[in-house]
Amino acid sequence: MTIGVNVDPNHPGAGPSADILKQSGFEGVRLTAKPDAINVQYITDMLAAGLTVVGVVGTGDNQDFVPPDPRVILQIYNEPDAATGTTITAIEYADLFATWSNKPEIRDNSSVQRWTAGFASGVYMYYLDFLEALRSRHPEVPMPDAVAIHPYEQDPDGLRRMAENYWLVGRAVTGAGIPVVATEWFQSVNPDLTAADDVIDPFQHALNDPDPQGVCTVWSSFFAWHDDQSDLPGGITNHAGVCLPEGIRLIAAIGGDSSWCG
Amino acid sequence: MPRVLLALAVLLLIATQSSARPANGEAAPEWELTPLAEPVLRLFTPSSGAFFAQTAQALMRSDDAGDSWQPVSLGPAETILEVDPTNHQVLYAAGPNGIYRTRDDASTWSLILPFSPDVGSIALALAVSPVDPNLVYLATGGGVHHPAESHFVRSRDGGATWQVLENRELALCTASVTILRPHPTSAQRVFRTAGCTAGRTFGTTLSQSTDAADTWTPVFNPEPLAAPLLGYPARLVGGQDGHFYLAVNRDRRLGGSSLFRTDDDGLTWTQVLAYRGGGTPAYTPAGEDPSAPNIWMGGLAYDPANPDHVDVGRQSYPDYFAAADGGGVSESWDGGQTWSDLGRQDIGAVNDLAWGIDGRNLYAATDQGVWRLRQAPLDEGD
Numbered sequence: 001m002t003i004g005v006n007v008d009p010n011h012p013g014a015g016p017s018a019d020i021l022k023q024s025g026f027e028g029v030r031l032t033a034k035p036d037a038i039n040v041q042y043i044t045d046m047l048a049a050g051l052t053v054v055g056v057v058g059t060g061d062n063q064d065f066v067p068p069d070p071r072v073i074l075q076i077y078n079e080p081d082a083a084t085g086t087t088i089t090a091i092e093y094a095d096l097f098a099t100w101s102n103k104p105e106i107r108d109n110s111s112v113q114r115w116t117a118g119f120a121s122g123v124y125m126y127y128l129d130f131l132e133a134l135r136s137r138h139p140e141v142p143m144p145d146a147v148a149i150h151p152y153e154q155d156p157d158g159l160r161r162m163a164e165n166y167w168l169v170g171r172a173v174t175g176a177g178i179p180v181v182a183t184e185w186f187q188s189v190n191p192d193l194t195a196a197d198d199v200i201d202p203f204q205h206a207l208n209d210p211d212p213q214g215v216c217t218v219w220s221s222f223f224a225w226h227d228d229q230s231d232l233p234g235g236i237t238n239h240a241g242v243c244l245p246e247g248i249r250l251i252a253a254i255g256g257d258s259s260w261c262g
Numbered sequence: 263m264p265r266v267l268l269a270l271a272v273l274l275l276i277a278t279q280s281s282a283r284p285a286n287g288e289a290a291p292e293w294e295l296t297p298l299a300e301p302v303l304r305l306f307t308p309s310s311g312a313f314f315a316q317t318a319q320a321l322m323r324s325d326d327a328g329d330s331w332q333p334v335s336l337g338p339a340e341t342i343l344e345v346d347p348t349n350h351q352v353l354y355a356a357g358p359n360g361i362y363r364t365r366d367d368a369s370t371w372s373l374i375l376p377f378s379p380d381v382g383s384i385a386l387a388l389a390v391s392p393v394d395p396n397l398v399y400l401a402t403g404g405g406v407h408h409p410a411e412s413h414f415v416r417s418r419d420g421g422a423t424w425q426v427l428e429n430r431e432l433a434l435c436t437a438s439v440t441i442l443r444p445h446p447t448s449a450q451r452v453f454r455t456a457g458c459t460a461g462r463t464f465g466t467t468l469s470q471s472t473d474a475a476d477t478w479t480p481v482f483n484p485e486p487l488a489a490p491l492l493g494y495p496a497r498l499v500g501g502q503d504g505h506f507y508l509a510v511n512r513d514r515r516l517g518g519s520s521l522f523r524t525d526d527d528g529l530t531w532t533q534v535l536a537y538r539g540g541g542t543p544a545y546t547p548a549g550e551d552p553s554a555p556n557i558w559m560g561g562l563a564y565d566p567a568n569p570d571h572v573d574v575g576r577q578s579y580p581d582y583f584a585a586a587d588g589g590g591v592s593e594s595w596d597g598g599q600t601w602s603d604l605g606r607q608d609i610g611a612v613n614d615l616a617w618g619i620d621g622r623n624l625y626a627a628t629d630q631g632v633w634r635l636r637q638a639p640l641d642e643g644d
Contacts (some may be wrong), residue, residue, distance in 0.1 A: 006433070006434075008433045011431070011433065014433075032433065032434060056434065059409070059434070060405075060406040060407050060408070060409050061407055061408055061409065061410070063407060078434055078460075079434075079460060079461045081583075082459075082460060082461045083513070083514035083515070083582070084435070084436050084438075084459040084460055084461070084463075085409060085436030085438070085459070086409075086436060086460075089583075118461065120460070120461025120462075120515075121461075121514075121515055121542055121544075121582060122515060122542045122543070122544025122545055123542050123544070123582055123583070126583070150461040150462065152461055152462050152464070153464060153490055153545070154544075158544065161544070162544050165544075184434075184461065184462060186462060188487055188488065223462060224433065228432075229432055229433045230432050230433060230434075230435060230458065230460070230462060231432065231435070231457055231458050231463060231466075231486075232462055232463075232487060233485065233487060234487075
């Protein structure tokens with residue numbers, strides 16, 4: 001089980017060093033894989049430090065860039081089922097997944113892991129339609145190495161139901177099953193850190209093995225490192241590099257050390 | 263007459279012309295499809311006259327209340343952005359190279375703002391102040407290669423020069439602007455709902471500027487994460503004497519929509535209409551039916567002379583992924599306390615609603631075309 005965090009080295013303050021990540025208890029990062037020098041160097045540095053890197057590809061800003069290091073886990077596209085600007089049909093997504101899987105540098109290297117995009121709708125039938133389209137339209141393409149979900153606005157029970165449904169779909173199609181990973185999640189917390197109503201810890205434990213109830217056996221990554229990476233009013237740190245309450249809670253939940261952020 | 267005075271005179275003229283409620287025993291008005299019978303996205307009713315409809319591919323114009331339509335040349339541009347609300351001869355449109363403007367009834371077009379790294383590569387929204395038509399606001403994005411990028415620029419001279427007010431790029435989301443609406447009587451006030459939507463977003467904030475977009479203050483849904491059931495502000499009408507109606511669509515995962523009313527200039531909002539149902543089983547709130555159609559509000563029209571008279575156009579989505587397959591219009595004459603269907607409801611999914619400038623006709627832009635509902639003549643109804 002790898003616990004990661006979503007970063008963006010092209011965004012000021014959103015590309016933490018490997019040392020800070022490790023001290024905080026994180027074992028990996030997820031980011032959009034881009035061809036620019038800053039992004040490429042960041043990926044290189046993370047891998048050199050022994051951290052796992054999940055690179056989102058197939059998005060507009062990825063510009064068809066394939067990270068040259070096969071250790072980078074490729075997550076193909078982002079939220080195809082979200083009712084936002086990224087929406088495509090399950091068949092279109094299967095075709096996109098196949099296009100990327102058939103790139104020579106990916107197809108010819110069986111060690112490259114390919115994860116699905118993070119599904120955000122909770123409509124697991126979309127995942128079923130995708131898998132069936134992938135199998136029928138692109139039989140040469142291996143099944144994904146993991147199916148990703150983005151369980152926003154869920155409590156631990158909702159997360160478990162959601163993950164269970166995605167697991168059952170993968171098992172129904174493949175027999176052996178496809179691991180479920182959470183590549184984005186967020187919980188806002190009480191800013192009073194002395195309060196007992198922490199929601200980060202139970203959600204984190206619902207996500208992760210070796211907790212007996214953990215549903216994501218391979219990976220989970222909090223969104224985001226820096227609160228300016230999105231419209232969400234939260235993250236591990238704010239624009240000044242000071243840890244936010246949810247950041248402190250999460251670092252504590254994964255056994256990390258937040259003393260660096262005051 | 264100076265343009266500002268002319269605009270105020272026109273607004274006053276409009277404000278004195280109220281839509282007319284059918285009297286008891288009088289035949290209820292009915293929708294009729296105009297000759298523009300293809301999907302229509304948006305309507306423009308500038309106070310100087312002419313009537314425009316944006317289709318998926320073109321801009322159409324009618325000078326006879328929708329009886330006939332003619333295409334409007336956009337020159338080198340491709341997509342209409344706005345018609346000057348005070349002057350139908352002034353249009354703004356977007357093309358591959360930037361923002362274009364015509365001041366002569368679409369005879370000639372000029373590139374007034376080339377796209378660049380500072381101002382993006384696609385237009386998200388453009389709005390012209392009806393009080394000061396030289397005051398133009400433009401929201402742009404980064405297009406397919408930078409979907410999370412957004413910019414906001416302003417012109418105080420009708421597009422001759424521009425000032426960049428905002429630049430930002432977030433991560434793994436798509437920039438959007440659903441409302442960009444200058445205040446109808448105050449030049450310095452403008453409303454905006456802008457966001458960068460993704461799976462993590464369940465709503466956006468409606469903000470107001472009182473200094474022509476230099477600074478913004480939330481006026482509705484200030485913390486969308488804390489109130490995911492509120493949703494995304496989609497349509498805003500009103501402004502006269504502090505009255506506004508705001509249509510808000512909930513996230514597709516939750517389903518449903520709400521209409522809010524304020525009579526104190528946005529200090530407090532009251533829900534006056536709600537549609538519930540739809541969404542996905544993983545998200546639909548307890549007590550609501552995920553198998554029901556998801557009803558969104560696609561059009562909102564309001565009578566400035568009678569703030570209790572409001573019309574809501576609906577879009578009905580049979581499931582999470584499906585396109586809208588129906589709609590209709592509901593109407594209230596008592597500020598939202600009671601509602602009734604307005605005419606036949608099989609007019610398609612409503613994308614926009616607008617009153618003609620004389621208050622005699624209500625128009626609906628739907629996925630079937632432009633529909634017209636003739637109200638009773640003013641001298642009979644009032």
